[in-house]
Amino acid sequence: xxxxxxxxxxxxxxxxxxxxxxxxxxxxxxxxxxxxxxxxxxxxxxxxxxxxxxxxxxxxxxxxxxxxxxxxxxxxxxxxxxxxxxxxxxxxxxxxxxxxxxxxxxxxxxxx
Amino acid sequence: xxxxxxxxxxxxxxxxxxxxxxxxxxxxxxxxxxxxxxxxxxxxxxxxxxxxxxxxxxxxxxxxxxxxxxxxxxxxxxxxxxxxxxxxxxxxxxxxxxxxxxxxxxxxxxxx
Numbered sequence: 001x002x003x004x005x006x007x008x009x010x011x012x013x014x015x016x017x018x019x020x021x022x023x024x025x026x027x028x029x030x031x032x033x034x035x036x037x038x039x040x041x042x043x044x045x046x047x048x049x050x051x052x053x054x055x056x057x058x059x060x061x062x063x064x065x066x067x068x069x070x071x072x073x074x075x076x077x078x079x080x081x082x083x084x085x086x087x088x089x090x091x092x093x094x095x096x097x098x099x100x101x102x103x104x105x106x107x108x109x110x111x112x
Numbered sequence: 113x114x115x116x117x118x119x120x121x122x123x124x125x126x127x128x129x130x131x132x133x134x135x136x137x138x139x140x141x142x143x144x145x146x147x148x149x150x151x152x153x154x155x156x157x158x159x160x161x162x163x164x165x166x167x168x169x170x171x172x173x174x175x176x177x178x179x180x181x182x183x184x185x186x187x188x189x190x191x192x193x194x195x196x197x198x199x200x201x202x203x204x205x206x207x208x209x210x211x212x213x214x215x216x217x218x219x220x221x222x223x224x
Contacts, residue, residue, distance in 0.1 A: 032209075045215070096168060097209060
């Protein structure tokens with residue numbers, strides 16, 4: 001059962017470039033969406049929530065496409081410190097943690 | 113405000129031994145959960161709780177027990193450790209599943 005799918009990468013991107021990756025989800029009843037960042041051997045941390053209208057936080061832009069059931073993350077002017085694994089998280093709203101599905105992550109490597 | 117704390121950070125067990133992984137949060141979150149993360153598998157939900165006295169099984173509950181006697185603490189017990197339980201274990205808490213999940217730093221467990 002693949003409810004949330006991500007391209008595992010790695011995406012090798014030169015510093016300063018723009019990179020984008022998507023996450024597809026299978027449950028059309030999904031209610032809320034998130035991008036988390038996980039550094040090597042560290043815990044996941046929230047990067048940003050994804051709203052229906054899209055949202056932007058500095059160099060990061062997240063968008064939701066309900067019709068095609070995917071969310072995207074765009075990183076502009078990438079920095080070396082952006083190197084990490086980016087996890088897509090989808091909530092189908094059961095009220096418990098069983099409603100959350102984590103993607104396996106997309107590994108991003110920013111090269112100098 | 114320490115957030116989510118986990119102990120121990122590292123543990124090596126022999127097959128058949130039992131132990132308890134500790135998790136505590138000081139944010140007064142009702143929702144707490146335990147995940148395991150294995151290479152290529154992403155985060156998988158073991159058990160979760162929506163409040164003190166209430167627990168439920170996640171995707172991979174076999175071999176693990178939990179209890180939630182207080183809002184702050186959510187220990188995970190391994191009943192009889194097996195090599196298949198070698199993994200990184202993360203505890204998380206939140207106000208709800210629609211909100212930010214705060215993860216602890218993880219426990220790296222090896223079962224020989």
